[in-house]
Amino acid sequence: MSSSSTKEPIRIVITGAAGQIAYSLIHQICNGDVFGKDQPVILHLLDITPMMGVLQGVVMEIEDTSLPLVKGAIPTDSEETAFKDVDVALFVGAMPRKEGMERKDLLNANVKIFKSQGTALDKFAKKSVKVLVVGNPANTNCYILAHYAPSIPRENFSCLTRLDHNRAKAQIANRLKVSPENVKNVIIWGNHSSTQFPDVRSATVNVNGKDTPVYDAIKDDNWLKNDFISTVQKRGAAVIAARKLSSAMSAAKAICDHMRDWWNGTKDNEWVSMGVISDGSYDIEKGLVFSYPIQIKDGKISIVQGLKIDDWSREMIEKTQKELVEEKNDAVKATTSD
């Protein structure tokens, strides 16, 4: 973990770099918490022109951290500069929702950003770039981004549902008064929205040294099928109601978890939740950006296959798929109307 690392720096673009999530995220990246303690980084920091003054302040703070892994921080309002030769692209820049809104209410305002940035990503980024979309509505923005970046492999695109995954783990852990790390293999299916299906049917929890199915440990199917699910589905709105701002610290942590697992691989026999471009697994429309249980080995993402889907789960999955199809159609309309 020193400036004498022999590794070549990787280039990471963060969009929305003057915003609140980026402010929590940048330090963790610069500190080596995501890409490794021996991996130097060059940050490309994109925001809109009126935010260049604020972004300059963020760059001053990056310098003042004196972290040895940082080999450069480039503030810019130019998409070409931002996406040029990047290895990793974190798409955070977009309008957040306010109290009383659903995330899809942001679609008209945000989806055009992803059309423009997808086109630039296609032109300027490395073809191996690993892409994570965070800005809401995250799945549909990722769909549009990928559509406008056709030369980048489909498996390089993802959207963030790790925050929902972490929220689900935390709810189970709190209920059982254990540490969240003891909870494994929860799944977020579908959209990062209030139709998502937080599923713990194949999750386990380590209680007193023994891995036990979550349903057996909790012993309250009614809670698991109702309050648990709606708490996770509505957690983002609850944070906004309390903070008057959307989640940022927990979102930045989830971005780090998502990218660290993509970079290093998931643990044996464990999976995480990621929105990826569907290959039709579990009868989901091919091409939709859908959150699935995911395992990663040598940088390669695969959807966990063969999990049993009962009638109730199928209904939950259909509901979130239906919303994603509607969002996709609205997004395509919004991006082709001008």
Ligand SMILES: NC(=O)c1ccc[n+]([C@@H]2O[C@H](COP(=O)([O-])OP(=O)(O)OC[C@H]3O[C@@H](n4cnc5c(N)ncnc54)[C@H](O)[C@@H]3O)[C@@H](O)[C@H]2O)c1
């Ligand atoms: N997927 C998730 O789990 C998750 C979690 C939390 C927040 N979010 C979403 O992330 C987004 C950012 O949240 P935030 O709290 O950081 O918002 P914020 O308003 O604090 O920051 C957003 C930043 O993006 C910038 N921006 C706007 N348009 C841009 C463009 N075209 N190019 C580059 N930058 C642009 C803004 O100027 C601002 O600095 C929101 O859409 C929010 O809803 C998603």
Ligand SMILES: O=C(O)C[C@H](O)C(=O)O
């Ligand atoms: O809920 C929001 O709008 C912000 C974010 O997507 C979240 O889940 O906290």
